[in-house]
Amino acid sequence: xxxxxxxxxxxxxxxxxxxxxxxxxxxxxxxxxxxxxxxxxxxxxxxxxxxxxxxxxxxxxxxxxxxxxxxxxxxxxxxxxxxxxxxxxxxxxxxxxxxxxxxxxxxxxxxxxxxxxxxxxxxxxxxxxxxxxxxxxxxxxxxxxxxxxxxxxxxxxxxxxxxxxxxxxxxxxxxxxxxxxxxxxxxxxxxxxxxxxxxxxxxxxxxxxxxxxxxxxxxxxxxxxxxxxxxxxxxxxxxxxxxxxxxxxxxxxxxxxxxxxxxxxxxxxxxxxxxxxxxxxxxxxxxxxxxxxxxxxxxxxxxxxxxxxxxxxxxxxxxxxxxxxxxxxxxxxxxxxxxxxxxxxxxxxxxxxxxxxxxxxxxxxxxxxxxxxxxxxxxxxxxxxxxxxxxxxxxxxxxxxxxxxxxxxxxxxxxxxxxxxxxxxxxxxxxxxxxxxxxxxxxxxxxxxxxxxxxxxxxxxxxxxxxxxxxxxxxxxxxxxxxxxxxxxxxxxxxxxxxxxxxxxxxxxxxxxxxxxxxxxxx
Amino acid sequence: xxxxxxxxxxxxxxxxxxxxxxxxxxxxxxxxxxxxxxxxxxxxxxxxxxxxxxxxxxxxxxxxxxxxxxxxxxxxxxxxxxxxxxxxxxxxxxxxxxxxxxxxxxxxxxxxxxxxxxxxxxxxxxxxxxxxxxxxxxxxxxxxxxxxxxxxxxxxxxxxxxxxxxxxxxxxxxxxxxxxxxxxxxxxxxxxxxxxxxxxxxxxxxxxxxxxxxxxxxxxxxxxxxxxxxxxxxxxxxxxxxxxxxxxxxxxxxxxxxxxxxxxxxxxxxxxxxxxxxxxxxxxxxxxxxxxxxxxxxxxxxxxxxxxxxxxxxxxxxxxxxxxxxxxxxxxxxxxxxxxxxxxxxxxxxxxxxxxxxxxxxxxxxxxxxxxxxxxxxxxxxxxxxxxxxxxxxxxxxxxxxxxxxxxxxxxxxxxxxxxxxxxxxxxxxxxxxxxxxxxxxxxxxxxxxxxxxxxxxxxxxxxxx
Numbered sequence: 001x002x003x004x005x006x007x008x009x010x011x012x013x014x015x016x017x018x019x020x021x022x023x024x025x026x027x028x029x030x031x032x033x034x035x036x037x038x039x040x041x042x043x044x045x046x047x048x049x050x051x052x053x054x055x056x057x058x059x060x061x062x063x064x065x066x067x068x069x070x071x072x073x074x075x076x077x078x079x080x081x082x083x084x085x086x087x088x089x090x091x092x093x094x095x096x097x098x099x100x101x102x103x104x105x106x107x108x109x110x111x112x113x114x115x116x117x118x119x120x121x122x123x124x125x126x127x128x129x130x131x132x133x134x135x136x137x138x139x140x141x142x143x144x145x146x147x148x149x150x151x152x153x154x155x156x157x158x159x160x161x162x163x164x165x166x167x168x169x170x171x172x173x174x175x176x177x178x179x180x181x182x183x184x185x186x187x188x189x190x191x192x193x194x195x196x197x198x199x200x201x202x203x204x205x206x207x208x209x210x211x212x213x214x215x216x217x218x219x220x221x222x223x224x225x226x227x228x229x230x231x232x233x234x235x236x237x238x239x240x241x242x243x244x245x246x247x248x249x250x251x252x253x254x255x256x257x258x259x260x261x262x263x264x265x266x267x268x269x270x271x272x273x274x275x276x277x278x279x280x281x282x283x284x285x286x287x288x289x290x291x292x293x294x295x296x297x298x299x300x301x302x303x304x305x306x307x308x309x310x311x312x313x314x315x316x317x318x319x320x321x322x323x324x325x326x327x328x329x330x331x332x333x334x335x336x337x338x339x340x341x342x343x344x345x346x347x348x349x350x351x352x353x354x355x356x357x358x359x360x361x362x363x364x365x366x367x368x369x370x371x372x373x374x375x376x377x378x379x380x381x382x383x384x385x386x387x388x389x390x391x392x393x394x395x396x397x398x399x400x401x402x403x404x405x406x407x408x409x410x411x412x413x414x415x416x417x418x419x420x421x422x423x424x425x426x427x428x429x430x431x432x433x434x435x436x437x438x439x440x441x442x443x444x445x446x447x448x449x450x451x452x453x454x455x456x457x458x459x460x461x462x463x464x465x466x467x468x469x470x471x472x473x474x475x476x477x478x479x480x481x482x483x484x485x486x487x488x489x490x491x492x493x494x495x496x497x498x499x500x501x502x503x504x505x506x507x508x509x510x511x512x513x514x515x516x517x518x519x520x521x522x523x
Numbered sequence: 524x525x526x527x528x529x530x531x532x533x534x535x536x537x538x539x540x541x542x543x544x545x546x547x548x549x550x551x552x553x554x555x556x557x558x559x560x561x562x563x564x565x566x567x568x569x570x571x572x573x574x575x576x577x578x579x580x581x582x583x584x585x586x587x588x589x590x591x592x593x594x595x596x597x598x599x600x601x602x603x604x605x606x607x608x609x610x611x612x613x614x615x616x617x618x619x620x621x622x623x624x625x626x627x628x629x630x631x632x633x634x635x636x637x638x639x640x641x642x643x644x645x646x647x648x649x650x651x652x653x654x655x656x657x658x659x660x661x662x663x664x665x666x667x668x669x670x671x672x673x674x675x676x677x678x679x680x681x682x683x684x685x686x687x688x689x690x691x692x693x694x695x696x697x698x699x700x701x702x703x704x705x706x707x708x709x710x711x712x713x714x715x716x717x718x719x720x721x722x723x724x725x726x727x728x729x730x731x732x733x734x735x736x737x738x739x740x741x742x743x744x745x746x747x748x749x750x751x752x753x754x755x756x757x758x759x760x761x762x763x764x765x766x767x768x769x770x771x772x773x774x775x776x777x778x779x780x781x782x783x784x785x786x787x788x789x790x791x792x793x794x795x796x797x798x799x800x801x802x803x804x805x806x807x808x809x810x811x812x813x814x815x816x817x818x819x820x821x822x823x824x825x826x827x828x829x830x831x832x833x834x835x836x837x838x839x840x841x842x843x844x845x846x847x848x849x850x851x852x853x854x855x856x857x858x859x860x861x862x863x864x865x866x867x868x869x870x871x872x873x874x875x876x877x878x879x880x881x882x883x884x885x886x887x888x889x890x891x892x893x894x895x896x897x898x899x900x901x902x903x904x905x906x907x908x909x910x911x912x913x914x915x916x917x918x919x920x921x922x923x924x925x926x927x928x929x930x931x932x933x934x935x936x937x938x939x940x941x942x943x944x945x946x947x948x949x950x951x952x953x954x955x956x957x958x959x960x961x962x963x964x965x966x967x968x969x970x971x972x973x974x975x976x977x978x979x980x981x982x983x984x985x986x987x988x989x
Contacts, residue, residue, distance in 0.1 A: 017737075020740070021736060021737055021740055024688065024691065024692050024736070024740045025691055025692050025693045025736055026691045026693065027688065027689055027690045027691025027692075027693075027694065028688055028689050028691075029689045029690065029691075030691065031691075049685045049689075052684075052685040052688040052689050053681075053685060053747075055688050056684055056685070056688055056743060056744055056747035057744070057747060057748070057751065058744070059740050059741065059743060059744025059747070060741075060743075060744030060745045060746075060747050060748035060895070061744070061748070062744070063740070063741035063744050063745055064745070064748075064891055064895040066741075067887075067891060067971035067972075068887070068888035068891045068892065069888070070884055070887075070971060070972075072880055072884075072920070072940035072941060072942050073917070073940065073941045073942065073943070074938050074939075074940055074941075075919070075938065075939055075940075075941055076938060076939075081960050082959065082960035082961060083959035083960050083961075093527075094609070097527075097528045097608075097609060100528070101545070106545065127956050127957050127959070127981075128953070128956070128957060130953075130956040131949055131952045131953045131956055135949065154956065154959050155956075157959070157960075158952065158955060158956050161911065161955075162911075162952065487550075487551070491551065494551070494552070494568055495568060495572070504551075505549075505551045505552060508549075508550075508551035509549035509550075509551050512549055512550055512551070513549065516609075516610070
């Protein structure tokens with residue numbers, strides 16, 4: 001091959017390349033144009049197919065020359081945006097690796113809680129995981145706020161530059177953003193109002209009162225619901241205005257708020273209507289509840305007191321009226337009135353023919369008025385023995401009202417009374433309402449029961465579903481520190497629990513993983 | 524030594540095994556976990572009544588498992604390795620069980636045998652000279668046939684190229700797949716698989732953007748240069764001849780390369796590892812750099828069906844030992860000899876020997892002058908900031924930065940230079956996340972159109988709390 005040319009004045013790689021490309025596109029047969037030549041690269045003249053070979057050779061040489069002569073793009077200097085220095089420590093190497101596993105989809109249920117724990121411990125995601133974190137959270141709005149809190153300075157700097165990630169940043173600031181109120185979606189506006197309500201309840205109410213008339217009913221309900229924080233008697237006029245709204249959804253939003261106001265006049269009206277219908281009759285030896293339905297049918301005047309014509313929770317029109325009355329009045333009012341404990345009242349109620357109605361309504365009332373005493377009495381009464389007549393009680397809502405530890409002391413006696421697991425066992429649903437963190441003695445007892453039950457292989461297929469659910473719930477609520485407490489009795493069983501093998505493994509692995517997550521916060 | 528997650532993952536070649544290993548890499552199913560400095564072991568409960576016995580010889584590393592899987596490592600081995608990386612404290616026993624020691628001993632013996640075998644190469648086996656002469660004659664005959672076929676194949680290719688040029692590139696747009704495939708198949712038949720690969724790539728250029736005619740013309744021209752070079756093979760110098768023969772696809776046996784080429788001893792650092800999947804074949808490209816020589820080396824290895832690669836290379840690992848480079852004008856591809864693992868680079872600090880864009884382009888032009896056909900040039904580039912622009916990711920060099928450029932006379936204070944980054948959007952963001960707007964050191968492959976980044980290091984490594 002001929003030598004490379006030294007710099008030659010006739011070589012114009014860019015222009016020559018364009019000329020050559022034109023010829024090559026059309027083909028040498030159709031294009032009579034002269035071919036460019038690279039000095040030093042020539043074919044002997046009489047070569048057959050000289051023109052084609054010459055074009056090919058020149059293409060190869062010019063292409064190489066153009067690559068070798070690559071010029072960087074020259075641009076005007078722009079202000080270099082540099083990320084501000086970090087103010088928080090990042091995760092250590094083990095934490096980085098665990099976070100990566102979570103972001104890659106292992107134990108997805110643990111990610112939100114770990115991100116919050118990171119933020120609480122003033123730690124941030126390391127730089128090399130920021131893109132993975134932002135991409136993971138991008139399509140999961142529920143994670144936006146938690147992810148935004150661990151981005152650190154670098155992550156916030158990065159996310160601000162990519163339109164796909166800006167929404168995520170907005171999640172952290174959304175609540176303070178005035179524009180969200182002006183132009184945001186209904187969800188964003190409700191969020192804004194909620195935050196404002198916490199800081200300046202009166203101002204929030206004014207904003208709300210100004211916009212409500214123009215809003216469709218569904219939005220009215222959603223926005224009115226924000227009044228539940230910092231609720232005070234100042235809100236009464238606004239709430240009463242919407243008590244008679246055309247939309248049932250709006251009325252049902254306003255009603256519970258109104259009855260929760262201290263010394264609400266509405267509660268007095270309801271009491272006046274309800275008190276004559278449920279009477280305590282004191283006999284010589286016992287006390288009995290006498291229940292009557294309202295004498296007249298429902299008419300529009302009931303609406304002024306917030307009582308609807310129909311209510312899905314209660315069957316029959318008159319029964320629905322009574323049920324609604326009872327579910328709106330604070331339940332402690334009855335205990336005070338009759339000088340009876342909730343437990344005694346419940347026993348009397350169970351003896352009436354309206355037991356289901358009374359208990360459902362009082363349970364709803366206990367949840368509405370956040371009455372822990374009544375909630376505990378209701379749960380104890382309900383789980384004490386099979387209550388066939390009552391299929392539905394808002395047990396989850398009641399359980400939430402109990403102070404931590406109280407629910408455990410309701411469950412444990414039940415558990416000790418029937419210490420084995422089968423799908424109909426009474427304590428099972430209640431146990432799955434005991435929130436995290438489970439106390440050690442509860443975990444200990446439940447694991448004992450599980451071990452005993454799982455050691456009887458003949459029963460396994462029957463309890464497979466129930467036990468699977470329980471194990472899954474335990475993976476969320478048993479503190480990671482109690483891993484050994486679970487692993488020691490359960491691990492030896494793994495070989496012989498065909499139906500539940502994976503559930504047990506998953507519980508142990510999840511607890512172990514959570515234990516590691518807790519450790520890396522201190523790393 | 525301690526193992527990192529990334530290193531463990533690099534040894535698990537099959538993505539399915541990695542996924543199943545991840546699920547198993549938790550203590551619940553394991554018993555009798557233990558390790559020494561050179562081995563790790565454990566028993567994993569599977570579906571059978573007896574747990575599987577899993578062991579790793581960390582000096583290899585090599586895997587053993589009593590499960591019936593044919594993959595190495597199997598999911599149990601993968602899980603054990605991940606456990607070792609994630610929670611070494613779980614591997615608490617220190618006395619290896621009998622089944623492990625037995626295996627380790629056997630491995631030891633095998634390795635000694637191998638050494639002995641290689642030490643007595645081709646012991647004269649009292650061959651009658653007659654058969655040797657006959658074999659030599661047969662070999663020469665095969666060689667002559669091969670030469671003829673290759674000559675014919677290259678001439679055919681020249682004619683085909685001339686036809687394309689006569690009819691014009693615009694006409695190739697309508698050609699069916701078979702037009703390209705047939706030509707490639709003929710080249711394979713004529714024992715020119717290297718040229719066949721180039722021909723097969725030609726139709727794919729049409730999908731790479733509106734400027735495909737320019738790309739196609741460049742590729743055809745370069746191919747034609749190779750054709751011309753091949754036709755004048757006897758006139759070329761020895762190293763050029765070697766280069767051209769490898770480019771057209773004459774296979775070179777590893778043993779021959781190692782026998783004829785000098786072995787380069789150094790401490791080699793792994794800069795980048797990339798693996799790609801083609802059906803069941805995994806291809807791993809590893810770029811290495813010698814600490815003393817500063818030389819770059821590309822080690823390409825293949826793994827079929829989840830088997831381990833011949834040379835276990837870890838990201839950021841350092842290896843003492845020899846590499847043998849394939850002969851040619853621009854020796855980059857190399858074959859590893861015995862490499863001894865030296866640990867991994869502390870805190871992943873940037874490797875030394877990086878340069879600015881001006882020096883890179885200078886070296887690249889020089890390399891093209893020696894060998895115009897290579898596709899990518901190793902680039903350890905420093906001083907650039909990754910920036911997203913409307914035209915894609917750019918590596919921008921602030922004015923007055925980048926060492927050699929700044930000293931190069933002409934001060935252009937109000938301008939910056941930039942080169943194109945050839946990477947997907949998310950990788951660009953990852954580089955930017957590491958950079959924080961500050962200049963990075965990037966290792967990648969310079970293609971002549973831009974830099975395909977493979978790894979980035981921030982000048983100020985992020986503080987690692989331990």
